[in-house]
Amino acid sequence: MIRLGPARRARELRLREESPLRRVDPRVKLALSLGASLAVMLPLNRLVFFMGLYALLLLWARLIDEAATQVWRLKWILILLFLLDWVVIGLDLAVIITLRLVLLAGTFTVFFSTTTPGELRLALEWLRVPHRYAFSVSLAFQSIGLLDDEWRSIREAQQSRGAWAPPRMAEGWRGFRPSGLVAQVRELVALSVPAVVLAVKHAWAMNEAACARGFDSPRRRPYRRLTMNRLDWLLLGGALATGVALVWVRL
Amino acid sequence: MILEAEVGLGSAVSAEQVTYGYFGTGGGALTGVSLAVAPGEIVLITGPSGSGKSTLARCLTGLIPHLYHGEMKGVCSVDGLSTVETPLWELADRAGLVFQNPSEQLLATSVEEEIVFGLENLGLAAGEIRARLDEALARFGLLEMRRRSPQTLSGGEQQKLALAAMTARRAPVLVLDEPLSMLDTTAATELVAHLTQLARSGTAVVLCEHRAEYLENIPGVRVLKMGEQVLDTDGLLAAPFQSRAGGPSCLTVTGLGVRLAGHRVLHDLTFEVPAGQVLSIVGRNGVGKTTLLRALTGLQSHEGTVLVDGDRPGLGMVFQNADLQLFNATVREEILYRLPEPDMELYGWLLQALGLGSYEQMPPLLLSEGEKKRVALATVLMRGPRHGLLLDEPAVGQDAAHKRMLITILRALANAGQIVIITTHDLTLAAQADRLLLLGPQGFVADGPVARVLEDHAAWERLGLVVPDWVRPDRDGDASGVWR
Numbered sequence: 001m002i003r004l005g006p007a008r009r010a011r012e013l014r015l016r017e018e019s020p021l022r023r024v025d026p027r028v029k030l031a032l033s034l035g036a037s038l039a040v041m042l043p044l045n046r047l048v049f050f051m052g053l054y055a056l057l058l059l060w061a062r063l064i065d066e067a068a069t070q071v072w073r074l075k076w077i078l079i080l081l082f083l084l085d086w087v088v089i090g091l092d093l094a095v096i097i098t099l100r101l102v103l104l105a106g107t108f109t110v111f112f113s114t115t116t117p118g119e120l121r122l123a124l125e126w127l128r129v130p131h132r133y134a135f136s137v138s139l140a141f142q143s144i145g146l147l148d149d150e151w152r153s154i155r156e157a158q159q160s161r162g163a164w165a166p167p168r169m170a171e172g173w174r175g176f177r178p179s180g181l182v183a184q185v186r187e188l189v190a191l192s193v194p195a196v197v198l199a200v201k202h203a204w205a206m207n208e209a210a211c212a213r214g215f216d217s218p219r220r221r222p223y224r225r226l227t228m229n230r231l232d233w234l235l236l237g238g239a240l241a242t243g244v245a246l247v248w249v250r251l
Numbered sequence: 252m253i254l255e256a257e258v259g260l261g262s263a264v265s266a267e268q269v270t271y272g273y274f275g276t277g278g279g280a281l282t283g284v285s286l287a288v289a290p291g292e293i294v295l296i297t298g299p300s301g302s303g304k305s306t307l308a309r310c311l312t313g314l315i316p317h318l319y320h321g322e323m324k325g326v327c328s329v330d331g332l333s334t335v336e337t338p339l340w341e342l343a344d345r346a347g348l349v350f351q352n353p354s355e356q357l358l359a360t361s362v363e364e365e366i367v368f369g370l371e372n373l374g375l376a377a378g379e380i381r382a383r384l385d386e387a388l389a390r391f392g393l394l395e396m397r398r399r400s401p402q403t404l405s406g407g408e409q410q411k412l413a414l415a416a417m418t419a420r421r422a423p424v425l426v427l428d429e430p431l432s433m434l435d436t437t438a439a440t441e442l443v444a445h446l447t448q449l450a451r452s453g454t455a456v457v458l459c460e461h462r463a464e465y466l467e468n469i470p471g472v473r474v475l476k477m478g479e480q481v482l483d484t485d486g487l488l489a490a491p492f493q494s495r496a497g498g499p500s501c502l503t504v505t506g507l508g509v510r511l512a513g514h515r516v517l518h519d520l521t522f523e524v525p526a527g528q529v530l531s532i533v534g535r536n537g538v539g540k541t542t543l544l545r546a547l548t549g550l551q552s553h554e555g556t557v558l559v560d561g562d563r564p565g566l567g568m569v570f571q572n573a574d575l576q577l578f579n580a581t582v583r584e585e586i587l588y589r590l591p592e593p594d595m596e597l598y599g600w601l602l603q604a605l606g607l608g609s610y611e612q613m614p615p616l617l618l619s620e621g622e623k624k625r626v627a628l629a630t631v632l633m634r635g636p637r638h639g640l641l642l643d644e645p646a647v648g649q650d651a652a653h654k655r656m657l658i659t660i661l662r663a664l665a666n667a668g669q670i671v672i673i674t675t676h677d678l679t680l681a682a683q684a685d686r687l688l689l690l691g692p693q694g695f696v697a698d699g700p701v702a703r704v705l706e707d708h709a710a711w712e713r714l715g716l717v718v719p720d721w722v723r724p725d726r727d728g729d730a731s732g733v734w735r
Binding site: 034097156202208210214217218219 | 314380575
């Protein structure tokens, strides 16, 4: 019996449908994230206090685990920077820089975990970003989730042709035993070339598909428009008040 | 090359002496093509891989020369407008293009938004967009999935969505580049029915397709051929595959099950495949055929056991998307990659049999889809998998001659004592195997010699697949399948 490995987590950009922020206007969520990110200007004790308050917002929005996941993904960078700052400058600065990075990683969870690429496009267009750029950004946002799957597919496809392989796969192929730095560089090339080619090809195919449906037409009229409800106004007021307060405290 | 000499004034779309070469290739992808299609007409363009069908589709819709900067001669017009002088967005209002790979042409995060995207670009009022959206969803049976992400749909559903998104724009011309290649027989038959209906309502339909058999017998369809079949196998010797030492082996699969993202994809599959047999696995889009092959190679975690003669199997696999497997600078380097003592006799034979001889010094990633697939097959065969070979949708992008050669190679491999398994939607290819296995959502629906399974109408009905009239087994059906 072959044991099931840990269930492969669907890494595509996952929308948190259960979050009360899911139905909130994307412009408000952008304001919330940007407003909260101003807290990086605060000194250590106030920064810690603000992070506590922000954690309460995440808790209410049922996003605390998602924010923790985002921070956890950065763990090695955070540890490295912390150690570097500690050695080069000092412990106080190392702590505050690390906390600021943690805050920045957490603040945009509010936006990215509850907003679809289409909503992002509408928010950008409202901010007067030209349609072609807003559309490109939303497509890029949409494609992030596919990168991990694509990388895994390439790795498997390479193993299946015997170009390179983990020890278990290598048993079945004649004359192939990867080892050493040169072999590892070759493996990296074998993975990177298709990854780049696929990314370019995919982008080009989407460009063709968009143009074949009249993309860039000067006659374009958007079908959906963003509208604000009471909760949106309330949160926007909160975001603006927080931003002003943070700037005022800092000054 | 003149496909149709009469380029009339009343044509919805036309090409007159069109020649095109892609930038930097130095060769002509299209040479002197003339064609005219009237409103309400269906024109089927067939031809071998690399004959320029996709290039012609791009020329007819204006993507060439607007997005491609090669050298173009001749004139293409859509609805009386020159494709060179008219802006692309204006041409798109008159001629739509549906591409081969449905997943690469879907741009939005929901089915609804996908259709709305093209309608917004027409500058329609919100009420008109809503009406056309509802009509397109109903017409293509997409109402229940209107809020789903296009990436979660099956290949057939994705292609239907691509067609719905395009036809909602009501362009008088519709060009389709191999839209059937990734579809199962039911989805392909449905798509052809939609196209016939569109033509009846006055749309000019141009279809570039290898799987011509779906349309050839429909009354009123004009069939045009591009290029000559080029596969020089004169003097090709018998396949130099080395017979496997140690007697016949057998792949034994017991209780195989796979769960993906919390959903059960494969459930308790038990079967055997003896060496020397070519097995075809057929099922609807999204039923788990690729997952089954990945599980057999050990790439996919699974329940149950997969063994060859009590040992872990050594099976090579050719993926559906050959781009994933290729990365070297030339076809030669690709096929001989890291082989310390390559069998040059086999190498030469593979080049000739797979029609790759003239591409030896070309970058494999610049070849057509069908050619790339053949290079990927050669790379796997040169390495000599220990027990056998798995091929995921090998017929996609292959013309009839290359499909015939493919089955010849697979049979030679089987005769050399290897296990050979293919998954395919192409029943003409599946019918050339020794044994056919029908896979449904709950497991195997039928298993046995091809002739017998093809006659099992109840099994096909349960599977939701139609068997078109032209599918006939190639062999006597005397090879006995082993199933439990």
